[in-house]
Every structure is written in structure tokens, then in C-alpha cells.
Amino acid sequence: MTDLAAEVAAIAADAGALAMRQWHTDFRRWEKSPGNPVCAVDLEVDAMLRERLSALVPDAGWLSEETIDNADRLAGDRVWVVDPIDGTRDYLRQRPGWAVSVALVEHGQPVIGVLDAPARGEVWLARAGQGAWRNGERLRVAARDTLAGARVPADALPQVDADLVTVEKPNSIALRIAMVAAGDADLLATIRWGNEWDIAAAVLLAREAGAAVTDAFGGALRFNTPNGEAFGVLATAPGIHAAAVERLAERARAGVKR
Structure with a gap:
């Protein structure tokens, strides 16, 4: 290997x-x-x-x-x-x-x-x-255990997430996930259907660095599916993953219905 x-x-x-x-x-x-x-x-x-x-x-x-x-x-x-x-x-x-x-x-x-x-x-x-x-x-993920103050690669955040902190946002979602792996960000979340090719390599990077990585609902990600898609990706420092899933739950339920 x-x-x-x-x-x-x-x-x-x-x-x-x-x-x-x-x-x-x-x-x-x-x-x-x-x-x-x-x-x-x-x-x-x-x-x-x-x-x-x-x-x-x-x-x-x-x-x-x-x-x-x-x-x-x-x-x-x-x-x-x-x-x-x-x-x-x-x-x-x-x-x-x-x-x-x-x-x-x-x-x-x-x-x-x-x-x-x-x-x-x-x-x-x-x-x-x-x-x-x-x-x-x-690489090693950051040791954050509180959601407030978590660093997110984003241009701007909605008011409901005003307690989070924006950091550099490359256009590549793979690089944004990799930032979590490197400890340069604490949380990356998408709440929409996305393609496996955008995230497959970076998901492994984040996992191997100790991050918690799931779909938008906190469920397991699987690749090479028939449609080649997953509903969202959530990569976080492990200490804030449950809180991030809880915060995003309503938005995820609304998004998956569209």
C-alpha cells in the first residue's frame, strides 16, 4: 500500500x-x-x-x-x-x-x-x-471540544452560526476538508447533495488525522454508490461533532427534501 x-x-x-x-x-x-x-x-x-x-x-x-x-x-x-x-x-x-x-x-x-x-x-x-x-x-486534527468559536472555512456565516469564526476558504471543498485534517479549521459542513469525487480523497485525509467525518446527518459515508453522491459532508474535531450534527439537523432535514 x-x-x-x-x-x-x-x-x-x-x-x-x-x-x-x-x-x-x-x-x-x-x-x-x-x-x-x-x-x-x-x-x-x-x-x-x-x-x-x-x-x-x-x-x-x-x-x-x-x-x-x-x-x-x-x-x-x-x-x-x-x-x-x-x-x-x-x-x-x-x-x-x-x-x-x-x-x-x-x-x-x-x-x-x-x-x-x-x-x-x-x-x-x-x-x-x-x-x-x-x-x-x-497531520493531527485540532483538540477543540466546544462548538462556539470553532473555525470554519467560509466567506460568511448565517446569523444562527454567529458564534463560529470564519477562516480562509479555498474554492476546493477537498482543501477545506483537508484544513480540518491539518488543524487549520475545526469544522467543515455542507448541507446539500454533493458528488463523491469532491470529497473521497479528503475524507480519508481527515479520518486519518483523527477527525470525525460523516454525512450531514451524522451517518456513515460510503463511496462508489450507484448515483455517486452523498447528502452533505461534516468533518470536525471529534469533540464538537455531536454538537455540530445537532445544530445542523433541522437544516439537513429541510435540505434533503428538495
């Missing part, structure tokens, strides 16, 4: 370098749907990752933001779950809050997770049962 994780990290680094070379160039960009941007670099990085990761583990299926889904992935025990550029908005705005996100999922759970964030000079790596690192430094 250690050797395989290192190979995955090397491939993700090459993908990050490819994205960096084109970051300030004139490339094609458009919207897949209103408010959902994509660019030619997303597709180029996706193609490179698929070729090299599939060669590395030939029996693994494929689930990526930039590839048409194929139900064949559900028949196998292993699948690559990939977002070639997580945080495309920041990539297009020439802001550094984006990353290449790669996870290898086995039997519904990530066992290798890599975030390569070259614009930030960061390489994040986690192996199931073996810990999580940023640039070679072992």
Missing part, C-alpha cells in the same frame, strides 16, 4: 504540474450547466489521470467529474474516484484554492487519498490505517 500510494502521489504531481503549466494561458472554458464551470485543462488532466491510474491498477473502475459515468464501476471491488481540478472557479480566477484530487476506493471506502495543490505548494497524502501528511508532516 505504501508503494502504491507513492505512485499515486507521483501521478497526481504530474497532473498538478500539467495544470500549472496552463494556468495562466488562454485555454477554452465554458459552463456544463449554469454556475458549473469547466475548462479544457480539466479534460486534459482527466484524460492523463485516467490513462496512468488505470495502468497502475487495471482492475479498478473509474468515477470522475469529467468522464461520463459507466455503471460497470459498480461490479468491481476497487474504483478510482477523481476530480482532475477540484476548485475550478479558483483555477479560472487565477486563485490558488484548487487541487488535483485522487482517491482509490476499496469496498466502498477510500484507502489512498492524494491532493496535489501546486499553486499552494502543498501535497497531501493519506493511507488507510497509516496516517495523513501534508508536505511530509504528520
Whole structure:
């Protein structure tokens, strides 16, 4: 597993370098749907990752933001779950809050997770049962046990959460989850249906750093599901997770009905 994780990290680094070379160039960009941007670099990085990761583990299926889904992935025990550029908005705005996100999922759970964030000079790596690192430094979640004062990566918070504290918010949700893993934030929550490729690698990073990670209701997350989605993600310092679930419960119940 250690050797395989290192190979995955090397491939993700090459993908990050490819994205960096084109970051300030004139490339094609458009919207897949209103408010959902994509660019030619997303597709180029996706193609490179698929070729090299599939060669590395030939029996693994494929689930990526930039590839048409194929139900064949559900028949196998292993699948690559990939977002070639997580945080495309920041990539297009020439802001550094984006990353290449790669996870290898086995039997519904990530066992290798890599975030390569070259614009930030960061390489994040986690192996199931073996810990999580940023640039070679072992990660550990913050030891917070009260919800009030918890640091949240957000531009702004609703009045009901005025007792929380906003910190830097990269556009990449994977990087925001990773901030919890590193102890740079205490809580990250989404209350909507989201895609597995956005969170798979970062969920493993957070778990291996000691964070509590669930869906928006506090339930277990599972990957390589038929629709490739989960309802929300909640990553927190373990001492505040129950309080965060309780605070978000009404909003989660309202959101899941939409």
C-alpha cells in the first residue's frame, strides 16, 4: 500500500504540474450547466489521470467529474474516484484554492487519498490505517471540544452560526476538508447533495488525522454508490461533532427534501 500510494502521489504531481503549466494561458472554458464551470485543462488532466491510474491498477473502475459515468464501476471491488481540478472557479480566477484530487476506493471506502495543490505548494497524502501528511508532516486534527468559536472555512456565516469564526476558504471543498485534517479549521459542513469525487480523497485525509467525518446527518459515508453522491459532508474535531450534527439537523432535514 505504501508503494502504491507513492505512485499515486507521483501521478497526481504530474497532473498538478500539467495544470500549472496552463494556468495562466488562454485555454477554452465554458459552463456544463449554469454556475458549473469547466475548462479544457480539466479534460486534459482527466484524460492523463485516467490513462496512468488505470495502468497502475487495471482492475479498478473509474468515477470522475469529467468522464461520463459507466455503471460497470459498480461490479468491481476497487474504483478510482477523481476530480482532475477540484476548485475550478479558483483555477479560472487565477486563485490558488484548487487541487488535483485522487482517491482509490476499496469496498466502498477510500484507502489512498492524494491532493496535489501546486499553486499552494502543498501535497497531501493519506493511507488507510497509516496516517495523513501534508508536505511530509504528520497531520493531527485540532483538540477543540466546544462548538462556539470553532473555525470554519467560509466567506460568511448565517446569523444562527454567529458564534463560529470564519477562516480562509479555498474554492476546493477537498482543501477545506483537508484544513480540518491539518488543524487549520475545526469544522467543515455542507448541507446539500454533493458528488463523491469532491470529497473521497479528503475524507480519508481527515479520518486519518483523527477527525470525525460523516454525512450531514451524522451517518456513515460510503463511496462508489450507484448515483455517486452523498447528502452533505461534516468533518470536525471529534469533540464538537455531536454538537455540530445537532445544530445542523433541522437544516439537513429541510435540505434533503428538495
